Amino acid sequence: MRATLELGEELGYARLSIEAVAARAGAGKHTIYRRWTSKGALFLDSLLSLNEPGLDYPDTGDVIADLRRQIHTAVDLLSRPPMGPLYVALLVEAQHDPQVADALDERFIAPQAEKTIARLERAREQGQLAPDFDLDLAMAILSGPLYFQHLIARRPLTHDWVDRLIDTLFAGMGPR
Structure with a gap:
């Protein structure tokens, strides 16, 4: 996975190949294909292996401050290598490979959305949000832009x- 990330940074995702990863890692191509069915699947696992800290929500009692802190952290990750360019490449690949799209959603996007919605639910219970506000819509409004x-x-x-x-x-979203 380290070889995949290194080559992804050096060559870009489009020029990345299983053969190049195998050569860099000192492994056989078949060894890689036994574990990952495609370059996209290998790339996704490699990117998620970075385990970047800070994407969990704090709960200070101030939902706006907590959202700012968490989203600032995400923005900082996306604005610098290796995460930023590699994540963009993964999103592009997900547009062409339904298996990568499904895995990305299941393993990263949906869990992040669940964390956001859980934090918003706690804020709603504390009276910081309108009681009838659609939290799934709030998640879409936050992430879409x-x-x-x-x-x-x-x-x-x-x-x-x-x-x-x-x-x-x-x-x-505030209480009326």
Whole structure:
């Protein structure tokens, strides 16, 4: 997996191959294919093996501060190598490989969404959010602009931009 990440950084995902990974790792190509069915599956496992810290939500009692801290951490990870470019490459691959898309959702996106929704549920129970606000929709509203800004508009994700997003969202989510 380390060889996959190194080559992913050096060559980019498009030029990455199982053969190159096998050569770098000193392993046989068949050894790799016994464990991973595709380059995308190997790449996903390799990226998730980085175990980047800080993507869990704190619970300070202030949901806005907690969201800011967690999303700032995520933005910081996406803005620098190796995580940023490698994650973008993985998202691109997921658009072409349904197995990679399903695995990415199951192993990273859905668990992160569950953590966000759980934090929002606690905030709602504490009266920090409107009791009838759709938390799944809140998750989509929080994450959608981040992906749009980073992947489509290709503009930097900054703490200031995240703060404006959170402030705008909470203007509509707060208790009435």
